[in-house]
Amino acid sequence: MRRFPWRLWLYAIVITGAAGAGGYFTWQYRSQGIKAKDDLALCSKNLTSLQTTAGDSGKQLKACTDQLGASTLKATELEKQNGELAKNFDATKDELAALRAQKAEADKRMAAIEDIRKQFAKMIDTGQLRVSARRGQLVISLPSEVLFPTGSSELSKQGEYAVVEVGAVLKKFPDRRYLVVGHTDNQDFAKPKDGATVCVPTDNWQLSTARALTVTRVLVTAGMDAKALIPAGVGANDPIASNASSEGRQKNRRIEIALLPAVNELPALPAGLADETGGAAAAPAPAPTPAPKK
Structure with a gap:
């Protein structure tokens, strides 16, 4: 009676197990490789998207920076214009005050003229x-x-x-x-005749x-x-x-x-003209002497 070939079977089992294990690990490796490729592709895609987003953000940042510069320049110009308007407003107020003063003087003069005319009404009528x-x-x-x-x-x-x-x-x-x-x-x-004494x-x-x-x-x-x-x-x-x-x-x-x-009521003279009176009131002129009676 022949003996059962246990060793062959054992070898066969070991080889079969080793082959199965190798196949399993090979499958695992391939699966991980495929997953790694997919992950790499996804990362590449995400990187490209992020780079695109970063580029767009950079453009937006530049646009915002340019707009900020333009707004700052405009604000400076508006501030300058506001200063000019304030000066013009002050000048207009001064001119208005001067015009009101001139009108007051003109009204005063017209009142004096009208008063003088009324005072002479009797002599005018005669x-x-x-x-x-x-x-x-x-x-x-x-x-x-x-x-x-x-x-x-x-x-x-x-x-x-x-x-x-x-x-x-x-x-x-x-x-x-x-x-x-x-x-x-x-x-x-x-x-007059020659020799006249008058x-x-x-x-x-x-x-x-x-x-x-x-x-x-x-x-x-x-x-x-x-x-x-x-x-x-x-x-x-x-x-x-x-x-x-x-x-x-x-x-x-x-x-x-x-x-x-x-x-x-007279217009102002140039500031460079000297005051002949030295700022003091002029000395009174002597009164004319009455004409001699003839």
Whole structure:
């Protein structure tokens, strides 16, 4: 009887087990390799996605940075504009205040002019004088026929009364100054004879100046401040009517008292101009002496 081949069977079993184990481990290795490949592919995909996201985020960051820079620049510009607007607003407020002050002065001047006109209502109604606006100034006009004889610079009694009445009104406005201007027509008058001892005018210009001085002296006698009066004569050089007719010449023969602007109504002079008075008030001018009676 032959013996059972245990060794062969044992070898067969061992080899079969080893083959099975090898197959199992081979399968495990392959499975892990496939999984590793899949994981690697997934990681690569995720990396690509993250890189893309990072690139997009970088672009967004750059865009945000650029926008921030633009916003900062715009904010700086707006702040600068705001500063300019604030300056302009302050300047506008100052200009408005100046305009209001000018309007207040203009209203004050108009009130004074209206007051003067009302004060002369009686003399206007009786034809002793006219009150009008000329070259932007209030002008009180007295006809020479009321004041002076023909060719003379000596006031008639009626003329003296009229000038004193005018002075009584104007001295109520001590803060105003007046230009007293003599006017004539263009007609010649009799010249003084040689050797005449009486000082008489030789032409219309001299006559108009002498008449203005006479009226000024009477105004001072009536109580007006000499510093508020400026006498002048223009002869026939400033007519208000044609000298071709007797009516026109009569209108041109006149004394005008023009209301001058107050100092605060005048425009400011350049700062570089020196003050001749050194900031102090000018010394009072001597009052004109009364004209000698003839």
